[in-house]
Amino acid sequence: MTSYSTSEENYIKAIYHLQGEEGMVTTNELSAELKTRPASVTDMLKKLKAKKLLNYEKYQGFRLSTEGRKVALGIIRRHRLWEFFLSEKLRFSWDEVHDVAEQLEHVTSKKLIDKLDEFLGFPRFDPHGDPIPDQHGKIATHERVSITVIPLNHSMEVCHVGNQAPDMLDILKHNNISIGTRLEVRKKFAFDNSLEIRIGRQQPFILSNEVARHIWVKKIERS
Amino acid sequence: MTSYSTSEENYIKAIYHLQGEEGMVTTNELSAELKTRPASVTDMLKKLKAKKLLNYEKYQGFRLSTEGRKVALGIIRRHRLWEFFLSEKLRFSWDEVHDVAEQLEHVTSKKLIDKLDEFLGFPRFDPHGDPIPDQHGKIATHERVSITVIPLNHSMEVCHVGNQAPDMLDILKHNNISIGTRLEVRKKFAFDNSLEIRIGRQQPFILSNEVARHIWVKKIERS
């Protein structure tokens, strides 16, 4: 397959993150994101357009083409798999993984990435809770997930409780959990799949898997 | 610390491998090794000299300085740790690891490499049997000899292959030879210095001197 320079990849990834569902990205926005002068951005836009990765008309803004989006998802897949590896296997803390992953994401070997994915057990979310695209660029769009499957030490917001039996609500009340509560999973005990949970700076506590699997959370929307 | 470009690192590593214990490396040798024209090599030699990594005088050949050697060992450490990771954790076969490691070796993060080393259990040899320098650049040496010089009918363990060209690997694969294989030399043919080799109870086979001299073995460690 065709491959792209580190610089091209960084532009593609940044454009992907800036363009939402619709609407155009502007030269200045991208310039700010990449900390590169607007004139340099314009140069690269022309190159990416020539390579058919970008829909771009002078002065009119731009968005990735279908092909460009595909390339972006490949880069994001690599980035997030490496972040997961660093966090889960090398015990990096979740705020240290990003910078190293910025470098590792540019190592291109399909085999490397697919074997890494397998080695890691096909994780669906990176240490920040962002979804990891699969081999085909599919991303888990689950708005909410059970706390039994979220990564460790990442604060998330309770948005759903899948069982409203009185005994269940009793436990939730006792532990100060309600919709909107922000909590993180500190440890998973493989023996009985129980979880150690912490809310803010409070004393951590244990939830059995029976309870935990009914508690669903979503990413905290940051501004 | 100071860091170097991918290109600089590739030059430094190549020079390290070309310069033995003593004697000068020539521009043409390095040019051949890197598949780069001699004129380009001369340019880089000047840059490395300016950065005090190289002892170099026009027309007189060159060797790495003490600092240059230190940098080289760091690159080799990264390369071989990644090769070990690919082989041991991702189940790459030992002839697939090199090309990917060529890319990974240029990712610079001391923490990444030291954590990786720890995760892998501080391995001392890569999948080709080459020693992995430790944090301080120390390399373990095991006593090894080429199979062209070992006594007949003494089983020994393959611990190093001195040539990783694809054609070489093809022959090794065909004959089921890899690092760790135990074999013995049954006969030496004086006419062309070819050897008759036997692995365990398998059918013996012949290796030309061309091939055999790149295969190194050590005593079998028993415990």
Place this chain on the structure above:
DNA sequence: CTTTATTTTTAGCCTTGTCTAAAATATTTT
């Protein structure tokens, strides 16, 4: 509907790392 301000593009320059062709130096042969 002009004038002004902002955004974007063009034009020209710089650095890194590569190349080819030609000149300089070193080595080998006669």
Place this chain on the structure above:
DNA sequence: AAAATATTTTAGACAAGGCTAAAAATAAAG
């Protein structure tokens, strides 16, 4: 020792990816 050959360096060019300053296009004010 001179000539022929091989090696190495210099000179000049180019592509990628960045920059500044100026021009062109668009958007916002008056």
